[in-house]
Amino acid sequence: MKIIKLTILTILAINAPGCATITSGTDQGIRIVTEPGITGARCSIIDSKKNIAFVPHTPGTTHLTRGNGPATVTCKKPGFKPVSLPLQESLASATMGNVILGGGIGLIVDAASGAAQRYPDQVVVWLEPLEWDSETDRQRWLEEKQAYEQTVREAARERHTEQEIDDL
Numbered sequence: 001m002k003i004i005k006l007t008i009l010t011i012l013a014i015n016a017p018g019c020a021t022i023t024s025g026t027d028q029g030i031r032i033v034t035e036p037g038i039t040g041a042r043c044s045i046i047d048s049k050k051n052i053a054f055v056p057h058t059p060g061t062t063h064l065t066r067g068n069g070p071a072t073v074t075c076k077k078p079g080f081k082p083v084s085l086p087l088q089e090s091l092a093s094a095t096m097g098n099v100i101l102g103g104g105i106g107l108i109v110d111a112a113s114g115a116a117q118r119y120p121d122q123v124v125v126w127l128e129p130l131e132w133d134s135e136t137d138r139q140r141w142l143e144e145k146q147a148y149e150q151t152v153r154e155a156a157r158e159r160h161t162e163q164e165i166d167d168l
Contacts, residue, residue, distance in 0.1 A: 027065045030087075031122040034058040034075055036144055038127050041077035045087065058125075066117045073123050080127040089117035124148070 032055045034041040043055040047068035055062050064071065069089035076082045126145045132138040 027063050028119060029061045029063050029121070030119055031061045032058055032073065032075070033122060033124050034077070035124055035126050035148070036141070038077065038080070041075045041080070041125070041127060043073060043075040043125065045071050045073050047071040064119060066119065069117060069119065071119070073125065075125045075127065077127055079131075080129055083125050083127060085123065085125060087119055087123060089119055124152075 030045065030053075032043045032045075034043075039058055041058040043058060043060075045053045045055075045062065045064055047064060048070060049068045051065060051068060053062040053064050058075065066089065069087065071087040072084055073087050074082065074084045126148070128141065132141075
């Protein structure tokens, strides 16, 4: 009985390498949304290897190859200032399965294929008008943007804290 269990575990360990490569692939969709409530911006994403992906009309989704980060998202729309934002990759959650099941081989496969990394699923770009109807409108826009950014920071902090708890 022990030999059967050992054989099954060995087969799983040999076949598990590249877990993130198999479960989530090497490319991913990234949705780009322009705020506040602005549609129709043209956006591009350029990664570190100079690959370009386009969203011809926001909101929209494009695909990007993982492992080529960091990338830069640039959005333009007539009447608004162009905006460029950095887009960082983080560790894909499926990659940790390699450490547990496949050991170093799976981790190496995922790192080499790019599957070990993951971009955010959605990017929100705030477009600022070239001209304001009033200073009050400009202040309200700034306050809304700052409130949104604070919410994003708090959510990221909470996810980070949850991950630390899970690691215990």
